[in-house]
Amino acid sequence: MSERRSTNTTYLLVPILLIAVLLGTAAIRAPNLVSLPGVGSAIIVAAPLTLATYALMALAVAGRGTVDLAVGPLLAFINVSIVKLNMLGVVTGPFGIFLVALGIGMLYQLAFALIIIFVRVQPIIVALSGFLALTGINLVILKRPGGMAPEWMSSWGLGNTIFSPVLLILVLATAGWLIFTRSSFYANLRLMGYDERAAYTSGVRISVVRIGAHLIAGVYVGLAAICYTALISSGDPTQGTTMTLTAVTALVLGGVALSGGRGGVTGALLGAVNLFLIGYVLATFNFGAQQAFVTQLFYGLILVCSLLLTLLVPVIGRYIWFISPYAAFAVLGCVVAGIMLHVGTAETYLTASAGDGAGVAAAGDLATRFLLLPPSGGPTWTGLAAPTPLQQAVLALVVVLGTLTVVTRMVVAEALSYRVGLFLYVFVGSLILLLLLLAGQSHAIGV
Secondary structure (H helix, E strand, O other): OOOOOOOOOHHHHHHHHHHHHHHHHHHHHOHHHOOHHHHHHHHHHHHHHHHHHHHHHHHHHOOOOOOOOOHHHHHHHHHHHHHHHHHOOOOOOHHHHHHHHHHHHHHHHHHHHHHHHHHOOOHHHHHHHHHHHHHHHHHHHOOOOEOOOOHHHHHHHOOOOOOOHHHHHHHHHHHHHHHHOOOHHHHHHHHHHHOHHHHHHOOOOHHHHHHHHHHHHHHHHHHHHHHHHHHHOOEOOOOHHHHHHHHHHHHHHOOOOOOOOOOOHHHHHHHHHHHHHHHHHHHOOOOHHHHHHHHHHHHHHHHHHHHHHHHHHHHHOOOOOOOOHHHHHHHHHHHHHHHHHHHHHHHHHHHHHOOOHHHHHHHHHHHHHHOOOOOOOOOEEOOEEOOOHHHHHHHHHHHHHHHHHHHHHHHHHHHOOOOOOHHHHHHHHHHHHHHHHHHHHHHHOOO
């Protein structure tokens, strides 16, 4: 096979594959996830981590190894400030809460940027100092978890439906980052992350770009704190360490380079969702008193493995450049959607196959809404109803299309190569073996 440079999105293959495995496992282990309340609750729980990861991404792209370790304590500081101001009756309305949350986040990040630029202290030192200071300040404001969030935020964290204000915040934040990537400011930000000296000699105003990146991070931290306050409906000054660890892990897992210059909203979103699913899947297992220890252990192992894979991506990308991450996402998405659909309708079909009239009616309703055919004989696979003929046909079509896509791209790659690669030998050998098997079966039946 000819050697080609890996595409800029090859690093997304790792989080895409992981999210498919985790989501399929979560659907099987906890079928309640495949429902409107289940998906709604998952969105509300994952939103603070996702927005915190966006905040870290804006700083990581800026370079200099800027990883704000204080993102967790800052989120907790905004959370306890909102609760305290609400309890004192100072700020209770939506406009005031958003103004306080975004203002605190932007002011802190502005101070962070000014110290880095003018005092010339290493970002990791400033981040660690902020982590320690905010951790103590949070306990001064609120000594223990408690208090009451504004009443109008209580309904945000119920998770009874998919569509909620938290989902709207998450969608707008993601869309805002996608629009931001189309701007010249983002191009200057990436250039600064790759090589700050080259950006300076090219006329990029380094100080302005770095301050802008920190202000964007402050906005996302404020939004994350609002979603977190809506989730717990109270204040919690002790969540700083956990949130920082998971956000940094999600950042690395999403393929964002800590050295700067590379990062995108797609990778950050996939990394945050993967971290949420890891905790969700581990919660379905009963580890007893070691539950928290096992969860933190897996977070650490995944972080180490992600760093190793990040180093190997440029090497592996030379051999898998022909695989599009988005095509892989589409194929794996169809497979996971089939698993979730099968799990979500299994109980109804099992009831229908048992001869219950109500179950048959429900199955007919599902056939109308989801274009599913009723079960033929009611066989089961490991306690779940066997796939319907339509589900089997869709799965077979996905497998065929995926195989044809891979084979076609491999054939094109071989056609552009000046030498015969290993794939051609394997492909031709498989065809010969298939021909021999068909000939043997035909001879056995006397054709």
